[in-house]
Amino acid sequence: MHMKDQVALITGGSRGLGFAIARALAAEGAAIGIMARSGGALDRAVQDLRAAGADALALPADVTQAVEVESAVRMAVERWGRLDVLVLNAGTWKGAPIVETSEADWDMLLDLNLKGAFLALKFALPWMTAQKRGTVIGIDSLGGTVGQPGAAAYAASKWGLRGLLESAALEVKPARVRVSIVYPHQINSAGDSIEPDSDERDRRLEPAEIASLIAWICAAPDHVSVGNVSIWPLAAGIRDVG
Numbered sequence: 276m277h278m279k280d281q282v283a284l285i286t287g288g289s290r291g292l293g294f295a296i297a298r299a300l301a302a303e304g305a306a307i308g309i310m311a312r313s314g315g316a317l318d319r320a321v322q323d324l325r326a327a328g329a330d331a332l333a334l335p336a337d338v339t340q341a342v343e344v345e346s347a348v349r350m351a352v353e354r355w356g357r358l359d360v361l362v363l364n365a366g367t368w369k370g371a372p373i374v375e376t377s378e379a380d381w382d383m384l385l386d387l388n389l390k391g392a393f394l395a396l397k398f399a400l401p402w403m404t405a406q407k408r409g410t411v412i413g414i415d416s417l418g419g420t421v422g423q424p425g426a427a428a429y430a431a432s433k434w435g436l437r438g439l440l441e442s443a444a445l446e447v448k449p450a451r452v453r454v455s456i457v458y459p460h461q462i463n464s465a466g467d468s469i470e471p472d473s474d475e476r477d478r479r480l481e482p483a484e485i486a487s488l489i490a491w492i493c494a495a496p497d498h499v500s501v502g503n504v505s506i507w508p509l510a511a512g513i514r515d516v517g
Contacts, residue, residue: 276304277494282355284308284348286338286395287365289316292414292462294323295482296362299490301329305360308351310334310344310395338365338391341398348398358402360493363392363413363436370426381428388432389439396443404450410493411447411454413440417505420458437503444502453500455492459485460507480508 283300287293288309297307301324309324311317313335324331332354334347352358366388369380392413403409418426419433437456444454463479485506492501 276302278359278490279304281305281359282308282351282357283360283362283493284310284334284351284358284395284399285362285364286310286391288362289320292459292482292485293362293364294320295486296364296489297324297331298327299483299486300360300362300493301327301331303490303494305493306330306332306355308332308334308347308354310336310338310347311365312337338394339386341394344391344394345398348395348402352402357406358399359409361395361399361403361409361411362489363395363411363440365391365395366414366432368416368426368429370423370429372425373427376428384428384432385435388429389435392436393439396439400443400447400452403452404447407451408497409447409450409452411440411443411452412489412492413437413454413456415440415456415458417458417460417507419456420505451497455501456503457485457489457492458503458505460505461511480506 278300283305285293285297288297289311297309301307307324307329309317309320317333317335321331321333334350336343336347338344369384413436415436416433418430419437423430440454440456459480461479463481488506495501
C-alpha cells in the first residue's frame, strides 16, 4: 500500500471513472474524499468504499460554485489534517457544430470542465504548497490536444484545462507539488459488458484500466514527476498526438 497515510480528493468521484479512481487509490491505502453533487450516487460511493475497508468521506459540492468547493476542501483537511492528492475528474461531454451550439451549452461545458478545475486548484493548492508535497492529476481528453469537428465547445474547455494545468505545474513545482495530465480516449463509461476476446475489447478502455495508471502516478516516489500521458485502446486508430 504505497499511499498509506495519504489523503486524496477526487472531484466527480461518485460514479464512472471518478469512482474507479477512488477505488484504485483506496486500494493503495489512501483516505478518500469524494467531491460531487449531493445525492444517492455520492452516498452509495462512500458506502461502497467504506465497505471495502477504505476511510472515505462525502464532500457534497457543485464544482462550479466557489463557496461549495472551498467548503468541501476545508472539510477534507479538517477530517484528516492534510491533502496529498487532487484528482480533477469532474466534467462532461456534449457535442454540436459551432453554429448549433447554444450559449447555455457553451457556458455549461466551460464551467464544469474548466472553471470547476480552477476552483478546486484554487482552494486545494495552498494546503499542498504549505506541506511542501502533493500530486495533482487532471483528467483531460484527446479533445484537449487536437480539434474536434462537432465538439468545439468541449474541445475549447479541454484545451483550456491543459493550459491551466501546465501553468499550475510551473507555479507549484518549487513547493514540490507535482502536476500530471492524463488524456484518455474511448472509455467504456457506460459500463457495457464486453467479451474479453471480442473486437470491441480492443476499441474501448475500462475505467479501472485508466484508474490503475492514475494510481501509479500518485504512488510514484516524491522525486518522480509524470507529465502528460495519453492512453487509448489498441484499435483506436490513432496515429499521432500533437
